[in-house]
Amino acid sequence: MGFRRRMNPQSNLLIFVSVFVFVSNFFFTYGKSNGTEPVVITPINHDLYHTSGALLEEVESLVHRHPDKLTLEKISSKNKGYEAEMTIVTYCRNRKESDDRAKLRILLTFGQHGRELITTELALRLLSILSEEEFLPNVDRATLNRTLDRLVIKIVPMENLNGRKRVEDGELCERRNGLIVNLAVFVVKYKIRLRKMQYSQSLSFLQEEELISTETGLWIGAKRRRSDYDPYEENPGTAPFSEPETQIMRKLSISFEPHIWVNVHSGMEALFMPYDHKNTTPEGIPSQIMKSMLEELNHFHLKDNCLIGSGGGSVGYLAHGTATDYMYDIARVPMAFTFEIYGDLKASSKDCFKMFNPIDITSFNGVLNDWSGAFVQMFNIGVQQLDGLQSKAIASSFDKWVSMDDYLNGYLMHRKNRYGKKMEVLDLGMQEIRTYFRLFLLSSVLLMFMFCSRISKSTRPIVSAMSL
Numbered sequence: 001m002g003f004r005r006r007m008n009p010q011s012n013l014l015i016f017v018s019v020f021v022f023v024s025n026f027f028f029t030y031g032k033s034n035g036t037e038p039v040v041i042t043p044i045n046h047d048l049y050h051t052s053g054a055l056l057e058e059v060e061s062l063v064h065r066h067p068d069k070l071t072l073e074k075i076s077s078k079n080k081g082y083e084a085e086m087t088i089v090t091y092c093r094n095r096k097e098s099d100d101r102a103k104l105r106i107l108l109t110f111g112q113h114g115r116e117l118i119t120t121e122l123a124l125r126l127l128s129i130l131s132e133e134e135f136l137p138n139v140d141r142a143t144l145n146r147t148l149d150r151l152v153i154k155i156v157p158m159e160n161l162n163g164r165k166r167v168e169d170g171e172l173c174e175r176r177n178g179l180i181v182n183l184a185v186f187v188v189k190y191k192i193r194l195r196k197m198q199y200s201q202s203l204s205f206l207q208e209e210e211l212i213s214t215e216t217g218l219w220i221g222a223k224r225r226r227s228d229y230d231p232y233e234e235n236p237g238t239a240p241f242s243e244p245e246t247q248i249m250r251k252l253s254i255s256f257e258p259h260i261w262v263n264v265h266s267g268m269e270a271l272f273m274p275y276d277h278k279n280t281t282p283e284g285i286p287s288q289i290m291k292s293m294l295e296e297l298n299h300f301h302l303k304d305n306c307l308i309g310s311g312g313g314s315v316g317y318l319a320h321g322t323a324t325d326y327m328y329d330i331a332r333v334p335m336a337f338t339f340e341i342y343g344d345l346k347a348s349s350k351d352c353f354k355m356f357n358p359i360d361i362t363s364f365n366g367v368l369n370d371w372s373g374a375f376v377q378m379f380n381i382g383v384q385q386l387d388g389l390q391s392k393a394i395a396s397s398f399d400k401w402v403s404m405d406d407y408l409n410g411y412l413m414h415r416k417n418r419y420g421k422k423m424e425v426l427d428l429g430m431q432e433i434r435t436y437f438r439l440f441l442l443s444s445v446l447l448m449f450m451f452c453s454r455i456s457k458s459t460r461p462i463v464s465a466m467s468l
Helices: 009-030 052-065 117-130 141-148 161-168 244-256 285-301 323-330 352-356 361-391 404-408 425-458
Strands: 070-079 082-091 104-109 151-156 189-200 203-213 219-225 260-265 268-273 307-310 335-342
Touching: 052 070, 052 082, 052 117, 052 161, 070 244, 082 117, 082 161, 082 244, 104 244, 104 361, 117 151, 117 161, 117 260, 117 335, 117 352, 117 361, 141 361, 151 244, 151 361, 244 323, 260 323, 260 361, 268 285, 285 307, 285 335, 285 361, 323 335, 335 361
Parallel strands: 104 151, 104 260, 260 335, 268 307
Antiparallel strands: 070 082, 082 151, 189 203, 203 219, 268 335
8 A cells, every 4th residue: 555645734835935936037037928938038248239337448448549539527416325427528629729619519318228228339339430440431531520620529428327237237128227217207297186087998098187397387288098107117206307317417408508419219210309298399490400300311321211200299109308308498409309229129028138229240230330320411411500500591480590699609508687697597497486485484474473463452451332
């Protein structure tokens, strides 16, 4: 007669937990693209991509080898114990022979989302081309140098260094910074005013009607589907400019006063212009010029592969408080763009490295060559536009470009307030805050005086009426 061993209940529990942990780790590592097929997560290809430290070292070495063209500065900012540092490279030919303020100023930012490694590689390639260590095919260097003589270019090769380190530590889908905040959304704070359920056939959507406080102090009503909001992806921080990285970018935009600003991303192929918070583009001639530039870049350098238009009208959802809308509407940058340079739309949403970055040498070099050429052409178009504006009288409806000379004279940094004093832009806001605070103190004193007067009247002895 056989002997059957009775299992201890604790042993059963231990086996169950072990199996559960194994299965959980398996699916966390491989995921599922559908109900049955596992998804292999593509690791970072270090044969193609630099680590964050190695890339920034390459940038510093470039600057050291070409001090006549390149300068480097590091800016840090800290908020509540969280610190961020940003490397900024300035390219300017013949700096000692000319006035920088008379040149076209271009600001390019890369690596705002840590998982988009290809964008930082493009920054390094572009710096190598500008310093003449690498060359683009079919580009006459003498002609390019004549264009570059007219430019000052500031490049932020890795805006989100702390977020990039999280990706390198294994969080391949991470797009936020070291405090788990999305740096692409930094200008707004939301207050929910109304929630309601709306039923459409068999689907229900929770919609929010929101009040949006922007840096202009205006309140704008907006609606969006609750299903469009993903806290993991959006997470805009606790307040406008709550993050050190966005504080640095704001200071840079105010001090440099760029005429052209480009924020470089990956995830799809697109050339976006304002707006992101609505599905329309700005009105008037400036918008037409921006769109014309994007169409030329797309046709001649990007094989007509890119979507063109407003971010809000092209990606299928509205994004409030983005860097592009801030630069255009608040910082008053005449031309503000978002370039999406690569995307594998067939990749699983869990396979983030493959979705946002080319994984083979051919695609990798193709992306860098095509987009480097597009940027060089953008430089040429920008100089042509500047020449046209200086040689023609433009209608008053073209205000953003008529004010080019005002920008060159420091329009953003030295606006005059109502009393005729020159103040920085941020000081104007502080002055209004002080004014409201004084009014608050005055009203408090008046209320206190009225309250004390009422008490003194109530405690006064009552004198009975005397008969005559």
